[in-house]
Amino acid sequence: MVLVTLVRDYINRMLQDISGMKVLILDSQTVSIVSVVYSQSDLLKKEVFLVELMDSISKSKESMSHLKAVYFLRPTSENIQLLRRQLANPRFGEYHLFFSNILKDTQIHILADSDEHEAVQQVQEFYADFVAVDPCHFTLNIFSNHLYMLPVAMDPSNLQHYCDRIVDGISAVFLALKRRPIIRYQRTSDIAKRIAQESGKLMYQQESGLFDFRRAEISPLLLVLDRRDDPVTPLLNQWTYQAMVHELLGIQDNKVDLRTIGSIPKDQQEVVLSSEQDAFFKANMYENFGDIGMNIKKMVDEFQQIAKSNQNIQTVEDMAKFVDNYPEYRKMHGNVSKHVTLVTEMSKIVEERKLMLVSQTEQELACNGGQGAAFEAVTNLLNNDNVSDIDRLRLVMLYALRYEKESPVQLMQLFNKLAAKSAKYKPGLVQFLLKQAGVDKRTGDLYGNRDLLNIARNMARGLKGVENVYTQHQPLLFQTMESISKGRLRDVDYPYVGNHYQQARPQDVVIFIVGGTTYEEARSVALLNSTNSGIRFILGGTAILNSKRFLKDLEEAHRQIRSSSTGV
Template sequence: MDHHHPSSFTHAHHRHQNSATISTESDGNLVSNIFTNYIKKALKETGPGMKSLLVDDFALAMTSNGMNQTDILKREVFAVEPLMMTSNKSKSKSLEKVVVVPSREEESLRFVKAVCILRPTNENVNALCERLRGGGNGTSTSSSYGEFHVFFTNAIDERKLRAIAKADARGGGNKVKQIQEIFCDVIAMDECAFVIDSRDCFKEDAMRAFDPNGGMRKRVGNNNSSFQRTNYEYALMCDPSWGVRNGTPLIDRCVEGVTSVCLALKRPPMFRYSAKSNIARRIAEDAQRVASEREPGLFDFGRRNDEGYCHVLIVDRFDDCVTPLLTQWTYQAMVHEIFGISSSNRVRAPDAQKLSKKPEEFILSSREDAFFRDHKYDDYGDVGAAVKKYVDDFANERSKTTASKSTASVDDVAKFVERFPEFRQKSATVAKHVQLVHTLSKVINDRQLMKVSEIEQELACAGTSVNGLEKQVEEIVNDPSFGESEKVRLVALYCLRRETEAPQICQHLIRVLSNHVGGKRIDALDCMLRRGGENARTSDLFGTKTIAARMRTSVSALKGAENVYTRHVPLVRSLVAQCVNGKLPASEYSPTWDGFTPECSKKPAEIIVFIVGGATYAEARAVAKFNASKESNNIKVTIGGYSMLHQSRFIENLANVFDEERGP
């Protein structure tokens, strides 16, 4: 077979059967471990010898979350290089967990193997072809590397494979040694959480954490002012029929991401969607077509039907607008809410004692940071106590080391030198968490978040009495010491809770609010109530629609909660519990598959929840806690969204949806 002929090249390097893909063994089918194993297997199958990892921006974030610099170097990778010179260099340079170098234009590296991990986009394929041909497009003046081993993060079509084959032939041939598909077309943010968007979601200015406007862009005046559109994620909260700019590409990207997770978990999928959501139905139906029509061979895992399906729930963000509005009190969620955690797990946080200095950048990774792994789901008080103990333990260890220096033997000195890197790393970790907790404490005090959060929890939790809370809400709205963010969120929560019981009070609070905040925030509130109100949403958000729901709510309220600030339980927790027990109503979460039967719904082998419009770390925590509970029946749940939301991003998205709905 002629390796360079386009058709023979395609058959040599492409696969249509699942058996030809890279297989991995995962720990409990956690997406983070699956993706890490994919990368390790890709590097292993390249064989021994020096390697350079060629990545796009997406693969750079995915790789940095899965492997650190030491892991990379152990596998003979001496550099991580952007595929294109136009890649996001600022992101690359600040990424601490992998070494990133600029593209080499003149240097010949014939003895080095290029391991390419790329999304199968037209842009990436064109850039790869330019490298293979040996020039042009600002990527490289020569193909440099002696071998190319290409791994695409999702299925690639025949047309693109033929283009790569032709480029390889024109560049001298026999450089592309293999092309494989590894299904990791999302970014694992946590053990059981993923996102699709690889762009940073930092707050624009870390100092805005101390802003009374809560890190949101301040807009004063009428509806002519607008939020700056730095991304088009809001298009996923619009009706597909509106024809929003970038709407269809974002829908397609969600389909690619969700189906890649199904393939990574190696379970035949069964898609279900929020019955009242057109965007959720569109994503679910498109994903079903991929699985049953476009790539049926990929989803044939040789499993019997009685082994169970992977239930994929496509949930509309408007089904639960409460969760992204609440003040968060667990460590990971608080850090994201106030500072923002990027897709590569980086945080930019100012030092509360040195506010004039540029914010520092930290890595918050469960894989790298044992303290963060152990305490990311703890509430604020427990984290503070844990940090204090961590500091005390480190101080004791340091004092023992210092005291023993004068009487240390040669062996003692040798042991100290051996442990010094670990000691220095622990010192940096201690300093990082002390600074984060100290800064969080200052933000909480400056913005009076504890007082606000008590009212939020009363409004958000089903089974609690909200009579009289309108007075407290109005007092805060009229109080200039509270920020716009807190005022908007309290009014929004009150209206979501009592829109049918007390519509006149809701309208009064909105009128009062409009005197204190910019017009775009009122637009966002209007959009939320129309699209996520009681008549529009699929779910029984407050547990009041049926007798059974009211009984469950009453029992839950009687049980109480350990912490008054963390009583609220996200809707997703109820959905996955119903799904595990086979009690999720098909009338509310409709199946796309004609062969759906009640018997199918009772046998989920795994569950994926994809929230259109973005997930939150509070929901990721709820899923992790569910997975660890007996209620899960050992059925693993994975949650994902286009991004991880924080309050200001959610409000901005709502305001932009309002603009699209209103039209030019």
Template sequence: MMQSAADEPLDGISATRQYVDRMVTGDGRCHGMKVLLLDSTTTQILSCVSTQSEILSREVYLVTRIDDPRRRGGSSSNGGAAGGGHSLALREEESTGHLKAVCFLRPTETNIGLLVKELASPRYSEYHIYFSGILSQSLLTLLAESDPTERVKQVQEFYADFLPINPDCLSLNCRNTLPMSYHSTSGEYAALYERNLMGLQSMLLAMKRQPAQIRYQKSSRMARKLALDVSESIKADQIFHFRRGTGSSNSSGSFMLLVLDRMDDPVTPLLSQWTYQAMVHELLGLNNSRVILRGVPNVSKDLEEVVLSSAPGQDAFFQTHRNSNFGELGEAIQKLLQDYQAKSQNTSNLQSIEDMQQFMEKYPELRSQSHAVSKHVAIMGELARLVEVCSLMDVSAFEQDLACADDQAGHLKQLMSNLDSATVKIPDKLRLGMLYALRYETAATSAIPAVKEAMRRGGVPPDGVALVDAILKYAGAKIRGPGLYGTNKDAASKFMKSFMTSVQGVSNVYSQHSPVLMETVENATRGKLSGVTHPMLVSGGRSSSNVEGMPLSQELLIFMVGGITYEESTKINEFNQANVGKIRIILGGSTIHNSTSYLEELKLMISCR
């Protein structure tokens, strides 16, 4: 059935929450107590937009995993689905026959197999099944033939096959995709490629957008293949053809899909970060909206695992300050603490029954605020400790200079000093060596062999030193596009950037770098994106470098094979904030990298032929 695109916001969290709201009510056809059956991926998706307590308040008696082996033994337990609620469990002797099952699953052969087993010996009175992506006809037929008791009441596709991290930042949480650029999409990489294709299809369907233009990064054969396969699926399947109401922002046909590859910018994932969400991910790890503080000095037991979510109603402070820099964040947390202290002091003097009643009315809010204050204070304290212990301010200043300035002799001298230093940590020495190699790979007097030897003396292990060659193999000057070090900019623009950096002073030292993505965005939204570096797909699967006369894009979905970073997400959010009502961009990627995950995937490049 053709769907309507009228008045649909370009917002990943909003789109997914709408699907979740419809699922837990069965689109009005699933009243009463129910069980929510998820798989490993849809558990993560649900966690990004809802707390477990929210789900349980919607007549959901139990949230569990369809692949939980304990279910097959007759017992069910909570699968930890949408974090933040209380754990529930059904005892073996409890009857579940009166409950209805709402299944939210990826459309995979494995999940269909689990459903077939479930329906062969059904535990619930009804099954309302929702798939997060496009279900093939063969799997649908198999499912239909496996329902002898006719317990399945509906099967629908709800396109939420991605993690909505922020309203304008989407991830597939799909790791080990960097080597796809060097392999065909058969064999061990076929499943990874299929996951990226299905995820990108789902993003388009969730946003209810049909691209007027599909463009891709010419330097990447993987970007071209993905763009081509998405284009073919749009032509072949009516579900991509949306009705456009009068209120649709897409009615002008100004929506562009732009497929990029991480290889064009190998530098951004190697840099230290200084905004809240990005710092947490880099220094502590931010996975499925969770931060593990276990083992952090002086952290209480109830703060060993905390949630940082951008979903509405979950963490107002984080939503407001996730892109605040380190200095702004410290001031904001200090104000948060002062506000809480003021409110708690106002409740300390309880002299009448009315005072007590008012206190009890405010108590849940105060208790929630107390946890929020404690959480953010604990995270900020650990970030500050790690910045000092790892000498990150000095390291980051040098990283930024390596990324933004051209001074081979000066950089080499400073690099050698850092590699010999006992205060610079081994992971930071590795990143600095790789940043130097990327910038000066083509220099006439290359010092890369000497740098690698200094890295060894400085304690970098052999597999770390080997990553210097791996990153040049993955994204060296002969592989990537031309934009990384401004080779496609004229001398005047380079001078102006250098001049602005110097006059803005040291406060800008840690934020000089701008990802290659942002130059691409600026050009795309001004109609100046070159068809030579980013061709457009035209009829018959052909590519064209002639993009003159195409309408300016007011909406863009940018998908980056190989993963994105929170620095890029922050820059996209800043761009959206500066262009409210004019241009809207959604950034998606295979995963969201910090330097650790990026280096782990680069290690796979060592074995690539």
């Protein structure tokens, strides 16, 4: 519950101490921060009758002096300038200003100078500068997520802005947790090193007083990783509920947009998937697809029993009882139809794209050796007209990552076949992935062939067989967390920032992945946290990836690098 609870508590404190009718004013990023932890009905209970975006408020001239304005904004120079203009001509009765991160002294002076009408009642920092999608998983929703792949010299100002946003998000997490961490980073990644060092500078030098929580207990660990250390996880099809919905339909701020799908009822066109608001989803978000179907059938059967009993309304007492239970009945009805719709749509996609066939080969490429058999399987799928362009591309990428050093001739054959079969294929994209995330660039033992313990583990798993061929893959993050738990994270691969070293095993670990996280990794974190190992892991990243988003980022970075080198 940790992150969701922290952000909810901040919003509660913002709204409950201000009596009367309120308007809540958000920016394009804080609207996501609030929406994942607070529903519309929660806001109404706090007498918030209007939610507006900062941009639209700036354009309106209408006076609303009967309302108290509660602003919750990121402390950007753009927001401060918009606020300055709004305070010059106040439209609301009172102004209560809350910022999601640290305000600069200059920004405070600008606000003080602008408040000539003395409309501002309070200015506070509430450190919720991250989107808490799940209790132990957060994202920064950074739009230009591809920037981490660009050379520093190519776009220094945008890259600095990107790094600043990450450091802001990480520092807000630790300010909300009221802890100052020991910081480590992935040695092979320049951007991970830069973010780790800038985070250390902020927490130990520039704002050391703010982070001085005076606790004698063991410091938490912040570990900064680079997505390119594990390019396999975001390329795979997923077969557990939350990850699969994101892969096939897309989740944004815990919402699934179904408007592009045929005849969906109006109330089902955008559905919320939140472990906080939906008990069925919370119980099933990490279950595999086969079990989900069975569990939804049970839920439908239960609902039909309740619906049948509601048809037997014969007395006034029966009617009163039904009316009392009606909100719950409606909620259950909405939940049943939501999950039935999602599973039905995903089943159609699985069938259309022959994903069971595709995924079996993907998992073999990710988890098992055997280059000859892999080449034959990928070739057959490239020749299969039912396999989509995106699935062909992912298969060749997974093969290239696995066998880049072993079979250059066969790899070239696959490149040629891919170009011939897929009109949308961008030449050089697979080679660009290898330049970005090939074996020479990675720190971790992605395929378990360097470390004797991993080789033994893979052999044992191969002998025992796997319960489900579609979910045998484990992200590299799982091994990293195991190494932390056992005190085996190598200093040479993951150096410390400054002179701050971990003396004992940490109890809280925040792992931040520059370039984005996946729901498969979030599932690994949740499962490991549920074992009560004495360590609580929190996962964060610049975005939440599915294969489509990962490929889009790769394509955008490739395009920018090519155009800068050709001068186009």
